[in-house]
C-alpha cells in the first residue's frame with residue numbers, strides 16, 4: 556500500500572500501528588502532521604485542537620477541500636476518531652455548516668465525509684443564513700459571519716461542535732451562538748488551529 560499523500564510505499568511500521576485500521580499516510584507524513592491534543596482559547600471559547608494548521612495538515616486540507624480529493628477523507632481523524640467516540644459518548648455532533656455553493660462545487664460535504672466514522676448523533680437544522688464566503692474577511696465582515704448561522708432543530712442535550720480549522724473563530728462563534736439556547740452543554744473541537752489570525 557502507498558501513502559495517500561506522498562505516494563511512497565508504506566513500511567511495516569505504518570501497517571502494524573497501534574490502531575486497528577491502517578493509516579492512509581506513511582510514517583513520515585504522519586510525523587509531519589504532528590498531532591498533539593491541546594486546548595486553546597479564542598474569543599472566550601475553549602477549543603480542543605490537534606494540529607497546527609501551517610503544517611502538512613494545510614496541504615492535505617487544501618487538496619481535500621479545494622482539489623476535491625475525496626480519497627483523503629480518513630487522513631484527518633486517523634487516530635483521533637476513537638478518542639472522540641469515547642470522550643464524547645452521549646453528545647450530539649454539530650458540524651459547522653459550509654455554503655451550499657461550496658458543497659455543490661465539491662460534490663461532497665467535506666466535514667460530513669471527514670467525520671463519517673464518528674458515531675455521535677448528528678445535529679440537524681443548522682445552516683448558514685446567507686451564502687457568505689468565509690475567507691479573507693475584515694472585522695466588519697467577520698461580525699456579519701458570526702450572525703450568519705441559524706438553528707431550527709429540536710432541543711439538544713450535550714453537543715460537540717466540530718470544525719476542520721479555526722482562524723478568526725467567526726464561524727465557530729456564529730454556530731456556537733446559533734445552537735446555544737437549545738443545548739444543555741457545548742464542547743468545541745477544531746482539528747487544527749492557525750496561530751496567526753487569532754485574537755483580532
Ligand SMILES: [Zn+2]
Pocket residue numbers: 558559560561562563580581582583584585
Ligand atoms: Zn507519505
